[in-house]
Amino acid sequence: MIRLKDIQKTFNFGSSNEYSAVDGVSLTVEQGKITVFSGPSGSGKTTLLSMIGCMSRPTSGRIWLQDREITSLPERFLTHIRRQTFGFIFQQFNLVKGLSALENVILPALPGGENRKKLSESASKLFAIFNITERQDARVEWLSGGEQQRVAIARAMINDPEIIIADEPTAHLDTKLSREFIEIFSSLRDRGKTVIISSHDPVVCDSPIIDRVVSIRDGRLQ
Amino acid sequence: MIRKSGAFILFLASCIVVFCFTLLHAYLLHDKSIDKIALSKGLVRDLALTDLCIFTEARYTRHPSMADLHTPFQDHPTAMEHFPSGSLLQPPAHLQSHGMD
Amino acid sequence: MEWIEKQRNVLDFTLSSILRRKSKNIALFVVFTAMVFLLASVLFFTGAIKKEASQLLRAAPEIVVQRMQAGRHTLMPLTAVDTISAIRGVSKVEGRLWGYYFDPVVGANYTLIAVKDALPGTMVIGNGISRARGLYKDDMMTFRTYLGDNTAFMVSEILSAESELVSSDLMLISEQDFRNLFGMKEGLVTDLSVTVKNSRELATIAQKIADILPDTRPIIRDEILRTYEGAFDWRSGIMVVLLSGSVLAFVIFAWDKGSGLSAEERREIGILKAIGWETSDVLLMKFWEGAVISLSSFLVGITLAYLHVFFASSVLFGPALKGWSVLYPHFRLTPAIDFYQVSALFILTVMPYITATILPSWRASTIDPDAIMRS
């Protein structure tokens, strides 16, 4: 469970181009559910996700992860929590070019000092789940869009996080791939994961699989 | 398949081993060279030699320690040299001290 | 264990990264290796030659006395032998008879020395002359005397190849032959070598000689040794040109590498941060990137330099060292590795390189992890 209270994010605070991207958001994201933040471009979805995912801090307000207040933790702890608790899927997937799919997937776990063999095994399991086992040694730029997407999901899963955050995951996908994508999320939910997605794609927002849609406009809940 | 880091560490280790071999080689040759040094040293003593024979092109490069103040490269310590070897050697120390005043 | 596993994991990633930019990193490796090779070759060569000089020339005459006339050295009358012998503390004074002979056939200079035990009409030659002229035992060589007529000497012996560093261009003939060849009168010698009883008094005795014989110049053995300590130093012209060229190339490469953190590299660092790498992890990765290139280049370069100087007789320096010399000695230097110099070389090449790799990444690695979400 994630609890947000009066979250505010102001960019360029104090200068003439001061801008509040998120303005007084309070909400609770339930565990084991798929939650979608929807809203027009510039409404503050990415900003909100990055604060929930411990990538940035709110200007004011507090965030609780389970019972832990994370807004006041020092940087090192935040990184640690981010690695342990969250898996990220980015809009452009952000895979590292020139590396194989396998190398990309284990990337988040490398600094943890986990044994390489175990890492490869867990990665292989993920490849099996997502049906791309035979592509695991291919360089990522040779993969198709759908394959890249699955590699990105596998990478988000490698540390076995409780919460998966996906920012506009279907922006570059056609309808068929978008549907597959949501199917995968539903299977993740079935395995007990919490999924938070930002999207303004109707395929995502109107899908029956989604548990809850939160609408945002100009940094406020609607 | 061997891990990349494993291959690199292996490579680095073999480089270090080869480098250590050169150290060992230097060490072993040092003992062997004592005879060779003694032989040359005997010549130096018997013939009252004063210099190494490295550059034979001019008398002040052949016997730099015997050179006088008026051989070319003692005109000025940074004078342009006619012979390339003159720029590898410096004027003898005893000339540098009182040669310039 | 976890620490080691972490290093290896990060190293794995670094190596994959390096392999991705193969041509750039191979170029870096080659330039770096070439520079270490060149610098280390110079260090090994000069170190070995200086060491050998200091060992060999310790047997040189304690004092050499030259007579100066109008700024050049001139022949020394043998009467000075008695004058110097009379100084307290001097144990032996001997005249040295030596000079140069230019051989027009090969265009080389030889050093001729008169020795007591040579038979008239015969000569002992250095190995370099033997090689240059194709002269062997019992061969004859013709000289032009000061009068313009020819005289021939027979080679009775060739000095050993091992002693070439001091003897390559030597020709040892009898005193009589020497005087006949150059028209040098009896009672005159080239200079004097002086031996003293107590080497601590060398300077005092040299001063006394200069006082008693004001037209002479005593050269103490220490001064000879110091001459060779100063040889091949950083100031030396050709070495400087050689080295500054390579150092410059290296600096340019390092600079390019350092300042030119490409947009792609920056993006990659952003991705790593976003997926949970700490700043220190990114810097660790960059450290390994610098270390992989610089450590392997250093080790390969220094080993090649060793082979070059001590197995291949510094062939690449040949042209610079030979200069105009027709007769260049072939010498195998005794390997001498100065740990101080090797570690200095290590610190001056590997350290700056690693720093140059890490520093520019520092800023990139402190970017907010969420920046990548907006790229």
Ligand SMILES: Nc1ncnc2c1ncn2[C@@H]1O[C@H](COP(=O)(O)OP(=O)(O)OP(=O)(O)O)[C@@H](O)[C@H]1O
């Ligand atoms: N670092 C920043 N400095 C200044 N303004 C920023 C910064 N980051 C975001 N913004 C502004 O905050 C607002 C919200 O941005 P955000 O990226 O959260 O929107 P979004 O809802 O994700 O939009 P989209 O659907 O286009 O991705 C935008 O108007 C943006 O210009």
Ligand SMILES: [Mg+2]
């Ligand atoms: Mg966005």
